[in-house]
Amino acid sequence: xxxxxxxxxxxxxxxxxxxxxxxxxxxxxxxxxxxxxxxxxxxxxxxxxxxxxxxxxxxxxxxxxxxxxxxxxxxxxxxxxxxxxxxxxxxxxxxxxxxxxxxxxxxxxxxxxxxxxxxxxxxxxxxx
Amino acid sequence: xxxxxxxxxxxxxxxxxxxxxxxxxxxxxxxxxxxxxxxxxxxxxxxxxxxxxxxxxxxxxxxxxxxxxxxxxxxxxxxxxxxxxxxxxxxxxxxxxxxxxxxxxxxxxxxxxxxxxxxxxxxxxxxxxxxxxxxxxxxxxxxxxxxxxxxxxxxxxxxxxxxxxxxxxxxxxxxxxxxxxxxxxxxxxxxxxxxxxxxxxxxxxxxxxxxxxxxxxxxxxxxxxxxxxxxxxxxxxxxxxxxxx
Numbered sequence: 587x588x589x590x591x592x593x594x595x596x597x598x599x600x601x602x603x604x605x606x607x608x609x610x611x612x613x614x615x616x617x618x619x620x621x622x623x624x625x626x627x628x629x630x631x632x633x634x635x636x637x638x639x640x641x642x643x644x645x646x647x648x649x650x651x652x653x654x655x656x657x658x659x660x661x662x663x664x665x666x667x668x669x670x671x672x673x674x675x676x677x678x679x680x681x682x683x684x685x686x687x688x689x690x691x692x693x694x695x696x697x698x699x700x701x702x703x704x705x706x707x708x709x710x711x712x713x714x
Numbered sequence: 715x716x717x718x719x720x721x722x723x724x725x726x727x728x729x730x731x732x733x734x735x736x737x738x739x740x741x742x743x744x745x746x747x748x749x750x751x752x753x754x755x756x757x758x759x760x761x762x763x764x765x766x767x768x769x770x771x772x773x774x775x776x777x778x779x780x781x782x783x784x785x786x787x788x789x790x791x792x793x794x795x796x797x798x799x800x801x802x803x804x805x806x807x808x809x810x811x812x813x814x815x816x817x818x819x820x821x822x823x824x825x826x827x828x829x830x831x832x833x834x835x836x837x838x839x840x841x842x843x844x845x846x847x848x849x850x851x852x853x854x855x856x857x858x859x860x861x862x863x864x865x866x867x868x869x870x871x872x873x874x875x876x877x878x879x880x881x882x883x884x885x886x887x888x889x890x891x892x893x894x895x896x897x898x899x900x901x902x903x904x905x906x907x908x909x910x911x912x913x914x915x916x917x918x919x920x921x922x923x924x925x926x927x928x929x930x931x932x933x934x935x936x937x938x939x940x941x942x943x944x945x946x947x948x949x950x951x952x953x954x955x956x957x958x959x
Contacts, residue, residue, distance in 0.1 A: 597880075619813050622840075624788075625765050643764075647840065647859050648816055649875035649882075650764045650788040 587706070588613060589680055593696045594705035595656040597638075600680065601699060604687075608657045608694055611684040612644070615709045617676045620646040626672045628653075628664040628686055635661060635688065637698065642685065644675070656699060659690040717808045719925060720932035722751040724914050729759035729783040729794070730950035734942045736883055737786055737949070739803035741941075743881035748809075749932070750802045750921055752914040758795035758895055761785045763854070764876070768957045773849040776895050784956045787874035787885045790854035795893030796901055798917050802884045802925065809925065812882050816873035817861035819886060822920040823871055824863050832907040834870065837862045843869065845898035855889060855899045863888075865905045888917060 592600040598616035602609045617623065625645040635641045635655040642653035664686045668674055675683035700708065727735070732755060739749045760771055760782035770791050771782040780793070800819075806812055817836065824834045837858040848856060855869045863871035873886030890909045891901035903909045922929050934942075949955045 621813070627765070645765050645788045648788075648813075648873070649877055650786070651877040652879070 588615075588702040590702045592680070592702065593656075593699035594702065595654065595699055596708060597654040597656075599654060599656040599685075601656045601694075601696065603694055603696070606691075607662050607687045607689050608659065609684050610656060610686050610688060612653065612675060612679055613705070613709075614679050617679050617683075620644065620649060620651065620676070622647045623672045623676050626668045626675065626685070628668070629661050631661050631663050633661045635659065637695075644672075653685065655688065657688055657690055657694050657696070659688040659694075662687040662689040716926045716928070717748045717804070718930050719748045719750045719802075719804075719922075719927045721918065721929045722749060722932050722934060724751065724753050725934070726754050726756045728756050729761060729781055730946045731942065732799070733761065733783050733785055733950045734945035736801045736803075736885060737945050738938060738942045739801055740786065740876060740878055740881055740883040743803035743805050743883065744879045746805055746808075748804045748927070750800065750918070750925075750929070752798060752800045752917050752921070754798065754914070755794040757781065758793060758893055759783065760895075761792050761794065762956075763787065763789040763791065763874070765959060766791060766852075767959050770849070770852045773852050776897065780895050782956070783950050784958070785874075785885065786876040786878075786883055788876070789872070789874040790857055791852050792854050792887055793893050793896045793899075794887065795895060796889070796891035796903070797893075798888045798890065798912070798914055800886055800917055800921060802921060803881065805881050806877070807880070812875075815882075815884055815924065816875065816886065818924040819873060819884070819921060820861050820863045820871055822924040823888060823917070826916060826920050827863075827865075827902075827907070827912075830908065830911050832865065832902065834863050834865045837864050837869070843867070848896075848898040853896065853899070855896070865902060865907070868900050868905060870902055870905070888912070
């Protein structure tokens with residue numbers, strides 16, 4: 587089940603607003619599609635990103651996939667623990683496996699993102 | 715209903731051209747098209763996995779002078795010499811079970827090889843094959859993943875995917891014979907298989923079966939040629955791409 591307090595991009599990233607930052611991660615559905623994660627490349631702090639822009643990449647045993655910024659802003663920090671333990675993203679995608687914190691000026695625009703129920707509806711219709 | 719796939723004509727070209735063609739196919743899949751092709755390289759060529767450091771191309775004296783290029787797909791270094799290669803590009807929404815497509819292709823190839831009297835199996839779990847003298851942690855064919863095709867303890871086929879903007883490129887190779895550039899890897903010929911029966915058309919039929927699709931014969935039109943040439947020059951012959959890691 588996707589946590590109800592998060593917002594979701596159709597490209598399978600989640601967002602949690604914490605003050606002036608948005609915490610971003612990958613959904614359980616996305617990491618299950620990837621199987622064993624071997625490497626994650628994330629942007630450096632300070633990089634400006636726009637909604638929908640590829641801002642990272644993730645490699646599993648069988649696939650390389652882009653990670654897209656679900657909101658616009660400036661990368662405040664990334665989860666350095668993923669460098670030594672990329673499997674965290676699979677084991678705890680909504681907690682310790684978060685990817686990045688994006689600082690958003692003003693009120694973050696989450697209008698293009700889905701609720702948990704809408705996201706569940708999207709993935710239940712996805713080919714697996 | 716499964717989609718029709720456009721089968722592009724086989725071409726024996728350089729590594730940069732082949733990688734540019736794969737990239738172009740992925741771009742077409744992002745626009746909703748389903749494409750596949752089988753091919754060989756014009757000369758022995760190494761391709762590096764998307765995240766591999768460029769130093770692996772120089773990790774053995776056996777690679778001296780060997781042309782190399784970085785792939786879009788992940789995984790480890792491949793030497794395309796006595797080998798058949800395939801690429802499939804498809805929008806994620808158009809095919810069920812994309813995550814398992816490598817295994818489906820491998821199973822289909824294993825069945826084909828079995829029909830030819832070549833006993834192979836699909837690797838049950840991730841493993842490592844030790845070969846004295848081989849550069850450590852570099853070669854794809856020494857790292858079988860679950861589902862890869864193995865024959866008498868040697869990996870003979872593997873595949874990897876690249877996902878981009880809702881589309882998937884899957885690329886894989888079937889090792890027909892040992893290359894002097896990678897003497898640690900026996901191909902099907904060294905493992906006793908009648909490789910003259912293993913053809914690009916046969917591999918293509920395996921793809922058709924694995925995809926559950928109908929194939930339509932396509933062509934490289936002028937627009938494709940131009941875009942592939944542009945990608946070849948700007949990316950796959952560009953050190954900024956090849957030496958990027």
